[in-house]
Amino acid sequence: MLEKELSKEKAKSSKQITGAEALILSLLEEGVDTVFGYPGGAIMPIYDALYDYQDKINHILVRHEQGAVHAAQGYARVSDKAGVCFATSGPGATNLVTGIADAQIDSTPLVCITGQVASHLLGTDAFQETDVIGISMPITKWNLQVTKPEDIPAAVARAFYIARSGRPGPVLLDITKDAQFGKLHYKYEKCEKIRSYRPYPKLNMGDVDKAVELINKAKKPFILAGHGVLISGAENELRQFAEKTGIPVAVTLLGLSAIPTDHQLYVGFLGMHGNYGPNIKTNECDLLIAVGMRFDDRVTGDISKYAKQAKVIHIEIDPSEINKIVKADVAVNSDAKEALKALSERVSKASHEKWMQEFRDCKKLEYEKVEQHDLYPGGKGLKMAEVVRLISEKASADAIIVTDVGQHQMVTSRYYNYRKPNTNITSGGLGTMGFALPAAIGAKVGKPGSDVIAIIGDGGFQMTLQELGTINQSKMPVKIVILNNNFLGMVRQWQQLFYEKRYSSVEMINPDFVMIAKGFNIESAKVTERSDIEAAIGKMLDHKGSYLLEVVVEKEENVFPMVPTGASVAEIRLE
């Protein structure tokens, strides 16, 4: 009580606070409840200020700054908030780079705060000095170096506004140590407008009318739903639009969970390892309706042979994406939710039963040729798909699935039944191995009420396995499934198919993962037999705390279907 009184007195008498404290207060103004970070010399004043606000801000101490940034990504992807991370100057800041680049290409809102050497030392090669502004320029939506304490509140306000608005992305604030130490009269004003920045383009009704005309005329229309649908919270609008028009919907890797996989109009997942029908039919439809997606090369294959027969409607908030890869006949430069709502109100009710049947026929063929052998294999070795199928059957509908990068990621994307929005967290654009474990921690913090299950390969797991320490310390109950084939499976698959089976540096001599988990106080088990897998998954899901389940899978399993690099989507291989 006395202490509180004293601090109130102190606040009254001095009025000025440090830049570091102003930063913490500004974060609170923006509704920040969690920070992922790692302290060090140049950010010590901020950590010192944080000490007084431990009841308001939960700081998750990671084991490497890459873990902090991926955790912040996981947090942002499930919570509709920007993920926040702290790192010190020099190596602390450079360790963030991979995650920032990942967030940039996958449109994830982050506010990264890095400490920096005192401003008089800038440019002198001082201890732990790195030009993090220069380094992060091409991989951030915006960044700023702050050298004066009085500039901190406005910089934070701007950072959150830019990170979250329009097409979201990562921003970085680099704050010199003297700005953290220095004093200011604190006053916070939220940023709601920047004159040179237009995050929400006005929906042009002329474009909507043109799109409606194409949609009403189309005989074989096809919706490609991307991450933009989830970012704008347009899942209902997408469903209403599809249901009214009877148009089949496929999703991109990051669009997974934008529509439930058991929806009657859902036809599958697009791209290199996507489903057969969506790829083949891309080159047979007469109208492509792309919503919040950017025609990544993994989706399009050979662009010169991509959907040439079709008219294209591109609904996209970022004008630089329009006509970047695929020329749009009608471009609707707008937020997905707003555009889909306007379209739904204006399009005629329709059904395309015959066209839908073509997708179902493709699905049947894919099931017979590929899926049944993946899901219900008869051979000795366990297959990734059957493990994913069992997880999918046993996990609750709102469980969040976090995948790493490689074969297990493609298998999970193909076979997991996503039922609720934002239950798929993966590194799509950058393809960052090591993403899943820290991202799962962040996802659990962002949505503590949901189970979080990370499905990771043995290679990717070893890139950030030190974050088991974070799980141990923060007591975040995360389920980890390692699909272990003792190979860098995707690279091995390519070497088999395209490099005459010359297996160059792809075999992994792995540690005992169960022992490693034990060292971090995490319950664990290893399964090698089909007869044990179902019970093992059940046990993992029922376990209250964190759990690591290592599943030894077939060593040389390939993921099919596959569109080989440089081939057209129509040339998708089933085997």
Add this chain to the structure above:
Amino acid sequence: MTKQFTVSVFTENKIGLMNRIAIIFTRRRMNIERITVSESEVKGVARITIVVNTTRDAVDKLARQVEKLTEVLKAFVHEDHEVIYQEMALYKMSAKTLSHAAAAKFVKENNARILVEEPEYIVIEKTGTKEETEKLFLELEKYGVLEFARSGRVVVTKPMKELKTYLKELEIELV
């Protein structure tokens, strides 16, 4: 088909902006031929004029990437016939090799002027297109050019729509 384009970027005058814009060009392997930075007619708004040789498609995509930068207000792309442009060149000549009379002759013929005349050297200034300043350079080269420097392009556009009108359309507040 490759052509010469002028990209005029109107930006907030903030530190590091040139770097941000340059990165967009280098990432797409586009060489900046000439670059000029100056104030524009709108207070607080800088004008960056960049000349590139590339295709229409590439330069249009590039302009949209530039416009995506938070601090950029607008980027325009123009072909040479849509703009009025000048570049300035300075030629430092040795007074020993180029007499005053000869210098005066070049100046008159090329619509240039003598900027500085010292016992040891003469500095000639010529404003014009790159071809015009190049032509004078080739003529003076015979007398030994001690130093030569040419500025980036200074451009105004032919269309009568001013920046302010564009900004108003975009609902950008003018200070």
